[in-house]
Amino acid sequence: MIETTVIKRFSLSERLFHFLLMLSFLIQSATGFGRLFINSKWGEKVCYVFGGYENASLIHHFVGGIMIAGFLLHIIFLLFKINWLDLRQSLFGPDSLIPNFQDIRHLSRQIRWLFGVGDHPRFDRWTYWEKFDYWGVFWGLPLLAITGIMLIYPLWTCRFAPGWILNVAALLHRAEAILAVSYIFIVHFFIGHLRPASFPMNEAMFSGNVVLGQATEEKPAWIERLKMKGAIEKIKAQPPSQWFRVIYYVFGYSSILLGVYLLINGIIYSRYIRLH
Amino acid sequence: MNENYFRWRQRCLIVLFILMLAELIVVTSTVFSQEEVASAIRRYKGYESSTGYYEEFEVKPNRIRPFVGVSEVKKSVFSYSPAASEVRVRTRLSDSHYGIRFYENLSCQYCHPAEAMDIHTTRANLSCRQCHGAEPIASIEHYYSSLNPIRKHAYVCSKCHEGASASFASYIVHEPAPGSPEARKTFSELYYAYWFMMFLLTVTLAFFIPHSFLVGLRELIKQIGKWRNQ
Known part of the structure; x- marks a missing residue:
């Protein structure tokens, strides 16, 4: 019998933040790669889609601004989401995304399971790689934002720092962008959607819901905790409508195809990459 | 007699001083790297009648160079120069390419391939001469060179970056490969950031x-x- 009960995993605001980040990341990747590979025919083609090198730069700067605004908004959102009356539980409880010792234990258990010498770890609400995905943005985005602003406003930057800092900023910006693109388009896409347990798509971040049976298998500690608290009934949700599923499948797979296209061409034309 | 001799010597010294001053002002100032132009095209149109083929010799991306092939780019700088042993330090000359044989037939990137790959040339489509000036190209540390750090920001950078400061001009246009031993020696911040x-x-x-x-x-x-199992 196919399990049809679905429970809420992500709120609407969380999904909107993810959608905004996803959309801006894809635009930044495409315009950024177009600029990075502008010396190649492929880079010229990518920039052509955006109306040429200058326009690609303009879009890159504009969307970068939106990304920064979204990031700041997310921090404000977090400040509102924290339960200040029960700070300890809010920050270090099982529903928190802050890494803890349990993650290290899960990692070690997972490695043993991967090599067939142990049981699968009993994950709670967040796995250690999901936490890494989340906090990766917190180191990557500020680095890209600060170096990006320095490069957009070089004269202003040089009022406070020597000009050679722009050489370093350009290198950091590109290297971090390559790291982010490689991680998202290889690791995040695979773990999120293409591995057997998630294939054809992990719909949680789009619909906000997850099938109870699947959640019990992947995150047994979380479901057990919810059952003990009697909270399952409270977070039961309706499955998404078919038309909505079609929309996010088309959007999700378009994003994956775009990511894979950029990644493969990035590898093919990697000889054109100059980090400085 | 003695008085006349001293007067004559004094006059000679004054004339010599004036000549030296003239030489300093007039002769050295004709180093063309001091010219102020914003594009190679304007430079040629302003200073000589050109066929336009010069543009093809300039260092620009995706351009065909009709007369000069660069298939055998020399790895070492000035390896073919008979004057290389005589002129070892070229960073302070009024003509930095002094004594290089067949210099007239060469393009900049023939000897400076790495320098022709920086952001200014590949992205902004600048030609070498837009910053370094026309022949004779003065060494960047020659006192009257427009690229001398004391005036680079005003004479070169501000052509495009309006309001460029001396601090801004310390941006390194031709930086070393970031992971190289050379970068460790000359630009350690870039080297460690890279690694x-x-x-x-x-x-x-x-x-x-x-x-x-x-x-x-x-x-x-x-x-x-x-x-x-199913």
Whole structure:
């Protein structure tokens, strides 16, 4: 019998933040790669889609601004989401995304399971790689934002720092962008959607819901905790409508195809990459 | 007699001083790297009648150079120059290419291939001469060179970057390859930033790519087991 009960995993605001980040990341990747590979025919083609090198730069700067605004908004959102009356539980409880010792234990258990010498770890609400995905943005985005602003406003930057800092900023910006693109388009896409347990798509971040049976298998500690608290009934949700599923499948797979296209061409034309 | 001699000597010294001053002002100032132009095209139109082929000799991306092939680009700087042994330090000459044989037939990137690959040339489509000036190209540390750090920001950078300061001009246009031993010696900040990012990239991907692959593989084995049981 196919399990049809679905429970809420992500709120609407969380999904909107993810959608905004996803959309801006894809635009930044495409315009950024177009600029990075502008010396190649492929880079010229990518920039052509955006109306040429200058326009690609303009879009890159504009969307970068939106990304920064979204990031700041997310921090404000977090400040509102924290339960200040029960700070300890809010920050270090099982529903928190802050890494803890349990993650290290899960990692070690997972490695043993991967090599067939142990049981699968009993994950709670967040796995250690999901936490890494989340906090990766917190180191990557500020680095890209600060170096990006320095490069957009070089004269202003040089009022406070020597000009050679722009050489370093350009290198950091590109290297971090390559790291982010490689991680998202290889690791995040695979773990999120293409591995057997998630294939054809992990719909949680789009619909906000997850099938109870699947959640019990992947995150047994979380479901057990919810059952003990009697909270399952409270977070039961309706499955998404078919038309909505079609929309996010088309959007999700378009994003994956775009990511894979950029990644493969990035590898093919990697000889054109100059980090400085 | 003595008085006349001293007067004559004094006059000679004054004339010599004036001549030296003239030489200093007039002769050295004709080093053309001091010219102020914003584009190579304007330069040629302003200073000589050109066929336009000069543009093809300039260092620009995706351009065909009709007369000069660059298939055998020399690796070492001035390796073919008979004057290389005589002129070892070229950074302070009024003509930095003094004594190089067949210089007239060469393009900049023939000897400076790496310098022709920086952001200013590949992205902004600048030609070498837009910053370095026309012949004779003065060495960047020649006192009257427009690229001398004391005036570079005003004479060169501000042509495009309006309001460029001396601090801004310390941006290194022709920087060394960031991971190279040369960078460690001459630009250590860039060198360590590069290796830090390489370390971060390698560690992140070296852990997560095999991790993801193994997770996928284990789940596939589990799935196959389930199908078999069904």
